[in-house]
Amino acid sequence: MDIIAENNNIILENAVDFDLKDIFTCGQCFRFNKTGDSEYTGTAFGKTVRISQCGNRVVFYNTSEADFRNVWFDYFDLGRDYSEIKAQLLKANDSVMENAVHYGSGIRILKQELWETVVSFIISASNNIPRIKKIIELLCENFGEKHCYEGNVYFSFPQPKVIAKLSEGDLSVIRAGFRTKYILASAKAVDSGEFDLTSLFELSTADAKKALRSLSGIGNKVSDCILLFALNRFDSFPIDVWIKRIVEFCYFENREQSIKTISEFAAERFGNLGGIAQQYLFYYAHDLRIGT
């Protein structure tokens, strides 16, 4: 892959294992939207970017070289060799994974902002992706910082200190239902310093998970998502209804298995690449529409 700076755009030539549609519709991220043919626009780390792709050529529009180096390179996990990861996952001669990897071959695990990921996956509980996106959009529009980009209005994700000052009534505009009090409680814990988000980066996966689960609204599955999508702990394997379905349907003979069994299966089968395997399977399961 070659990185070229040109006219305040950044161009990736010969990008491999990279597809904008796979990346932004596989369910890991809720703040990028399709704005054209093979083009997506969104905001992360307070910066809005428009990206288009034609084959192996990807263009980041109106983006400085510094922003690309400091934000987008890591955000899109561009330093990692996904071909090697795929090869590892396919070693087991696993036809299910082979289909899943083929289907979502351009997926990359984004390294998203920690606080945004915490709130986003609190909102994800017992919810569906279009409505998760809608609630997050309302949260940003109402309480984020407004800025303009290429003639359109975008919003940053509201910081803990902003949300911590709100009441449940204030937050009723986002229509998050029973999740509202979890968002508020977590914001207050972070804002007060009672919970130190940055310390998570230094902890082991198990310790970081234990810490995350002390926040309200964060249990086993949501903590796994945060570990995977913000801290890039690929050994975490979030188990939701879709993963449960595809594992039970495609891998198990007996479909009356417990979450713990699925977790053990994933650890044995996918090891420290479980998180990436999970994302290929999650995306593929939606395509198969298993159980629907």
Add this chain to the structure above:
DNA sequence: TCCCAGGCTTGGT
């Protein structure tokens, strides 16, 4: 009308 959605918390055994 009923069921489900990237679950978690709480209160019962």
Add this chain to the structure above:
DNA sequence: ACCAAGCATGGG
């Protein structure tokens, strides 16, 4: 330790 209800809201 495990289990079920309850939790708001919206869409099929």
